[in-house]
Amino acid sequence: MGRRSSGNVPELVERAREGDPRAVARLISLVEDASPLLREVMAGLAPYTGNAQVVGITGAPGVGKSTSTSALVSELRSAGKRVGVLAVDPSSPFSGGALLGDRVRMQDHALDREVYIRSMASRGHLGGLSWTTPQALRVLDAAGCDVVLVETVGVGQSEVEIAGLADTTMVLLAPGMGDGIQAAKAGILEIGDLYVVNKADRDGADQVRRELRSMLALADRPEGAWRPPIVKTVAAKGEGLDEVVAEMDKHFAWLSESGELQGRRTRRARDEIEAIAVTALRERWGDVHGRSELDDLAAGVAAGESDPYTAADALLESFAD
Numbered sequence: 384m385g386r387r388s389s390g391n392v393p394e395l396v397e398r399a400r401e402g403d404p405r406a407v408a409r410l411i412s413l414v415e416d417a418s419p420l421l422r423e424v425m426a427g428l429a430p431y432t433g434n435a436q437v438v439g440i441t442g443a444p445g446v447g448k449s450t451s452t453s454a455l456v457s458e459l460r461s462a463g464k465r466v467g468v469l470a471v472d473p474s475s476p477f478s479g480g481a482l483l484g485d486r487v488r489m490q491d492h493a494l495d496r497e498v499y500i501r502s503m504a505s506r507g508h509l510g511g512l513s514w515t516t517p518q519a520l521r522v523l524d525a526a527g528c529d530v531v532l533v534e535t536v537g538v539g540q541s542e543v544e545i546a547g548l549a550d551t552t553m554v555l556l557a558p559g560m561g562d563g564i565q566a567a568k569a570g571i572l573e574i575g576d577l578y579v580v581n582k583a584d585r586d587g588a589d590q591v592r593r594e595l596r597s598m599l600a601l602a603d604r605p606e607g608a609w610r611p612p613i614v615k616t617v618a619a620k621g622e623g624l625d626e627v628v629a630e631m632d633k634h635f636a637w638l639s640e641s642g643e644l645q646g647r648r649t650r651r652a653r654d655e656i657e658a659i660a661v662t663a664l665r666e667r668w669g670d671v672h673g674r675s676e677l678d679d680l681a682a683g684v685a686a687g688e689s690d691p692y693t694a695a696d697a698l699l700e701s702f703a704d
């Protein structure tokens with residue numbers, strides 16, 4: 384349908400900006416499908432982006448990410464904020480609403496027009512969160528979301544990727560999920576701007592908090608650096624989420640004042656540009672569509688007829704044509 388509907392892009396962008404959920408959904412589908420219309424869509428959205436606070440929510444399966452996300456949506460909504468939720472499944476090639484369909488808690492918000500909830504598969508196309516998630520974030524941002532929560536679904540090595548996309552990274556822990564050292568192993572201590580010890584109604588929450596606090600204290604933070612707070616919650620009962628929102632706000636204020644917001648966003652845009660450029664290069668040398676010049680060059684290198692540097696030069700030269 385590509386070309387035929389391209390005349391509708393300005394209208395679609397306009398409707399999405401006005402907050403029409405169907406237009407938002409349609410634009411995110413274009414992102415998932417790697418539609419050729421995206422170029423025009425992104426150009427149309429660009430002037431309206433940059434307002435939403437992107438909050439990444441990460442943590443081991445079972446700590447309460449989806450419960451917390453839903454509770455956070457309620458908290459943000461009662462503060463009058465427009466909220467987007469992207470549930471990203473880095474391990475699934477499937478897309479659509481299936482994942483969220485069985486995430487019953489989110490249905491509390493299903494009828495709220497000020498909440499956009501979307502699950503996305505991110506590995507189906509051309510590489511990870513780097514490409515699809517930032518573009519979906521742009522759509523939600525331009526649609527007027529004040530906050531976009533990005534939650535990872537399923538198991539994956541996605542913590543660090545999420546941190547790269549977010550303005551604020553929230554790391555969830557819970558008692559009874561294995562000892563705190565696990566957290567350190569996962570590299571979680573480096574990425575959190577805000578730590579949440581969920582399931583505070585269970586034994587061991589204070590101990591998790593103490594361990595976390597002493598581990599965080601070991602980090603070498605320069606003068607003026609952000610010191611990540613630790614908040615206890617009972618997400619299942621909506622307790623402590625007001626404090627989480629307050630800390631999110633504080634972090635956003637710090638980001639803005641320190642210049643770090645611009646720094647993070649520039650780094651994010653850099654990764655995004657690189658991902659798009661690399662995708663375009665791969666498409667040109669046919670890596671996506673089967674046998675290619677790259678395959679021929681690789682066969683030559685494997686056979687000892689050429690070396691990888693000469694082959695890489697030949698590949699790059701082929702773009703000059």
Ligand code: GDP
Binds near residue numbers: 442443447582584
């Ligand atoms: P996720 O895998 O990280 O998204 O975790 P879920 O949100 O699906 O929660 C995993 C389980 O923990 C579910 O059975 C929740 O009902 C439960 N849970 C979530 N928050 C709390 C809490 O604050 N206290 C207790 N006791 N259970 C919770």
